[in-house]
Amino acid sequence: MSIIKVESLVKKFKEFKAVDDISFSVEAGEIFAFLGPNGAGKSTTIKMLTTLLKQTQGNIELNGFNTLKQSSEVRRSFGIVFQDPSLDDELTAYENMEFHGVLYGVPKKLRRRRIKELLTFLELAERRDDLVKTFSGGMKRRLEIARGLLHHPKILFLDEPTLGLDPQTRNHMWSYLKDLNAKEGVTVFFTTHYMEEADRIAGRIAVIDHGKIVAAGTAADLKAQTKTDSLEDAFLSLTGKTIREEESGHLDQMRLRRRAWTGRR
Amino acid sequence: MRIIYILWLRQLKRYIRSKARIIGSLAQPLLFLLSFAYGFGPVFARAGQGNYMEFLAPGIIGMSIIFTSIFSGMEIIWDRQFGFLKETMAAPVSRFNIMIGRTLGGATVATLQGVIVFLIATAAGFRPVNLWLLPGALLIMLLIALLFTALGTAIASLLDDMQGFQLIINFLVMPLFFLSGALFPLQGLPSALVLVARIDPLSYGIDALRILLVNLGHFGLMTDVLVLSGITVLLLAAGSYFFSKIQV
Numbered sequence: 182m183s184i185i186k187v188e189s190l191v192k193k194f195k196e197f198k199a200v201d202d203i204s205f206s207v208e209a210g211e212i213f214a215f216l217g218p219n220g221a222g223k224s225t226t227i228k229m230l231t232t233l234l235k236q237t238q239g240n241i242e243l244n245g246f247n248t249l250k251q252s253s254e255v256r257r258s259f260g261i262v263f264q265d266p267s268l269d270d271e272l273t274a275y276e277n278m279e280f281h282g283v284l285y286g287v288p289k290k291l292r293r294r295r296i297k298e299l300l301t302f303l304e305l306a307e308r309r310d311d312l313v314k315t316f317s318g319g320m321k322r323r324l325e326i327a328r329g330l331l332h333h334p335k336i337l338f339l340d341e342p343t344l345g346l347d348p349q350t351r352n353h354m355w356s357y358l359k360d361l362n363a364k365e366g367v368t369v370f371f372t373t374h375y376m377e378e379a380d381r382i383a384g385r386i387a388v389i390d391h392g393k394i395v396a397a398g399t400a401a402d403l404k405a406q407t408k409t410d411s412l413e414d415a416f417l418s419l420t421g422k423t424i425r426e427e428e429s430g431h432l433d434q435m436r437l438r439r440r441a442w443t444g445r446r
Numbered sequence: 447m448r449i450i451y452i453l454w455l456r457q458l459k460r461y462i463r464s465k466a467r468i469i470g471s472l473a474q475p476l477l478f479l480l481s482f483a484y485g486f487g488p489v490f491a492r493a494g495q496g497n498y499m500e501f502l503a504p505g506i507i508g509m510s511i512i513f514t515s516i517f518s519g520m521e522i523i524w525d526r527q528f529g530f531l532k533e534t535m536a537a538p539v540s541r542f543n544i545m546i547g548r549t550l551g552g553a554t555v556a557t558l559q560g561v562i563v564f565l566i567a568t569a570a571g572f573r574p575v576n577l578w579l580l581p582g583a584l585l586i587m588l589l590i591a592l593l594f595t596a597l598g599t600a601i602a603s604l605l606d607d608m609q610g611f612q613l614i615i616n617f618l619v620m621p622l623f624f625l626s627g628a629l630f631p632l633q634g635l636p637s638a639l640v641l642v643a644r645i646d647p648l649s650y651g652i653d654a655l656r657i658l659l660v661n662l663g664h665f666g667l668m669t670d671v672l673v674l675s676g677i678t679v680l681l682l683a684a685g686s687y688f689f690s691k692i693q694v
Contacts, residue, residue, distance in 0.1 A: 233693060234693050253538065256539075263533075265529050268529075269528075269530045272459065276459070280452055281537075284537040284538075
């Protein structure tokens with residue numbers, strides 16, 4: 182059964198096509214990697230999949246629900262770790278976890294237990310009552326991941342979850358996720374720039390570039406298709422070697438949208 | 447209910463933790479209260495209008511409430527910039543509940559701020575005429591706070607960044623305050639000014655506070671409460687509509 186179904190998805194910001202007519206599906210229980218250079222349209226796609234952004238055209242079904250028409254059912258089906266920070270700096274680590282747990286309806290007993298486990302697991306237990314604004318970048322990232330794992334949804338979206346994490350924590354996190362996937366059948370949809378990570382963990386991979394999906398299949402398929410022997414080489418062969426413009430910042434995107442919205446230049 | 451509670455609690459925690467903001471937002475009403483009450487007091491008395499401190503204190507309470515509540519409503523913009531808005535918007539809870547929780551939290555904070563200004567005014571010599579009416583005054587403060595937090599939420603839902611903020615303060619909040627009769631009696635004013643005061647919802651809030659605290663009124667308590675409640679309902683509806691349309 183396809184738990185994520187995307188048909189002819191298009192997202193335009195003014196004239197710029199961030200996502201240009203993509204279609205793909207992810208099976209329930211799969212670990213799916215969504216790869217692409219900076220600015221390829223990964224995060225925009227995830228935002229549409231998670232109801233945070235409305236598409237210009239096309240159709241998305243998540244867990245059998247339409248993201249535009251049944252957004253609350255959709256939101257009950259997934260969890261997400263965002264690429265950019267989404268913590269409340271004025272709250273403590275524990276309060277951020279607690280807030281998330283209540284928001285996602287995790288029952289009190291289970292919530293308390295998991296918060297304790299996850300904070301210990303990501304080595305934040307000693308700092309649990311400190312305000313997040315006193316945390317280092319790496320600690321904030323670990324807290325975001327701990328928070329994302331607090332409830333066990335049908336689908337878990339992870340947008341570059343391992344960015345800025347040390348190999349130990351990365352390893353830790355993936356073994357936890359694999360366990361979750363095996364034991365509870367949670368579908369995992371993630372993006373990353375670490376190709377060996379995708380190679381090792383993902384069942385299937387889709388590569389997106391300039392808003393279009395340029396290849397999809399298992400890591401072996403992609404290597405065979407490009408006649409390369411590592412996923413990194415396959416990726417470079419599919420997307421070229423030129424360095425991309427950094428993805429336009431959050432603020433730039435907002436300005437773009439506001440201009441689009443008010444019709445001002 | 448739990449969702450509304452946790453969002454309310456978050457607003458409160460943020461308020462209590464930002465000492466600088468509390469002090470900063472009290473400095474302005476305090477300055478107004480003391481300089482105007484002592485500065486214009488003698489003139490006001492000579493004009494046969496009575497005690498200016500008595501007249502002014504409800505107005506300054508209203509002022510601290512409108513500033514704090516619009517600011518609280520507009521905290522959405524901060525949350526958007528710091529990314530926290532995504533966390534709530536992707537969660538499996540209705541956006542209406544998110545908006546209500548936030549608004550109640552913001553309104554509570556603004557009411558607290560009003561109470562603090564009331565206490566300061568009391569320390570400076572302000573005396574409410576009937577202590578039994580204080581709970582009523584507290585309810586009016588909450589109503590004013592709800593109204594303007596909802597307004598702040600509605601505006602913030604339409605703005606993407608802080609650039610519009612100064613504009614809102616200068617062209618909306620300041621006029622709402624200055625033209626509300628917070629500083630001067632509405633009797634005997636040019637009719638244009640009276641008309642503007644009649645459109646300004648804060649006028650009714652301050653009028654109601656004045657009736658309950660010092661027994662001086664212009665519109666009548668019934669009218670005040672009806673207008674305030676009506677506009678609050680409208681703004682809550684508008685706020686939740688715009689809030690539900692936010693894309694992150």
